[in-house]
Amino acid sequence: MEKIIELTAWTEENYGKKFWKCPRYAPKVSNGCKCFMWLSGYVKLLKQVGLVADEDAYEIGVKVKRPEPIAGTI
């Protein structure tokens, strides 16, 4: 069994979103591991079962504010 790793996405659509995945994550490979979860998805589960309140979800770090682009010229 592999240890899950925590990473942060920096893509345009998922900027600053944390996620967990298996080091062997390879969803397109037939016998590859499909273990992957967004932190936000996990928090959603916790909310569904009543372990986390809405206001706490924010503090867990689901939302990361995207920094303003630096204005200026080169």
Ligand SMILES: [Zn+2]
């Ligand atoms: Zn795995």
